[in-house]
């Protein structure tokens with residue numbers, strides 16, 4: 443087994459493995475007449491990679507947006523548990539009072555109505571489906587921005603390299619260097635993000651979320667738009683984050699095959715409802731899951747067939763036009 447010595451823990455939660463970390467409790471979300479989520483309940487346990495999969499439009503991103511506070515469900519509750527004295531709890535400071543219930547050594551935070559920045563302060567970090575990095579800044583600068591929640595001095599003064607900000611930057615820099623090491627970004631440390639290949643940019647985004655020292659890492663389709671080799675690499679890095687840094691992960695993914703190898707638990711959504719929950723083997727054998735995925739494949743095949751017919755028709759018309767000319 444691979445082991446590395448790190449000075450900093452990149453994991454922001456100190457709950458014992460296997461305890462409930464995040465509880466999504468009967469949430470429903472509507473956009474006008476569209477029911478994006480219907481009565482969804484999911485429990486993510488400390489130490490797990492928990493995948494949420496489902497066909498297009500199933501509600502995966504909506505669920506992630508509810509957890510991270512971008513959307514507020516009309517019904518239900520989302521709770522995060524942290525161990526008292528953990529990095530996540532300390533980082534919250536004065537912001538935690540309004541949504542926290544103390545329960546012995548474990549603190550329960552109701553996330554449902556909180557804005558995204560307060561949820562981030564509680565240690566819930568996320569990456570986005572589309573890359574949300576500063577392309578004119580270097581990898582190192584983007585990763586340092588991931589530390590902003592923990593910085594007492596402003597990011598700007600840190601960049602100007604003055605006084606206490608300088609000492610603070612050195613401290614944060616050590617942690618960022620460990621993230622660079624974990625995700626093997628040494629060679630591109632000083633490269634502008636905009637000049638990097640897509641797969642490497644996605645890795646930098648993962649790194650920036652990790653720099654928050656998250657209690658929970660939410661990854662929204664980190665492998666979208668990647669070829670098979672890039673997907674395999676990304677899966678390896680996510681496993682490293684999990685196995686070496688011990689960070690709990692919620693992974694949204696479209697491709698069922700990719701997540702089955704790396705996940706501890708899988709929840710399956712279809713048309714906004716949860717249709718299955720369990721280990722990868724349990725979920726793979728579930729008839730409702732097979733039907734949802736085969737149904738989606740059938741629809742894809744029908745669309746492809748229709749596109750092929752249209753293309754054929756266009757080619758025929760063009761040939762006839764040319765003959766006439």
Ligand SMILES: Nc1ncnc2c1ncn2[C@@H]1O[C@H](COP(=O)(O)OP(=O)(O)OP(=O)(O)O)[C@@H](O)[C@H]1O
Nearest residue numbers: 473476478496497498499500501502503504505696
């Ligand atoms: N901001 C919004 N306004 C209106 N409808 C929305 C909004 N966000 C999502 N929806 C709708 O909610 C449903 C679920 O969408 P969502 O993006 O959560 O699905 P998904 O499983 O993430 O899909 P994909 O795999 O294609 O990203 C869809 O019908 C979508 O059109």
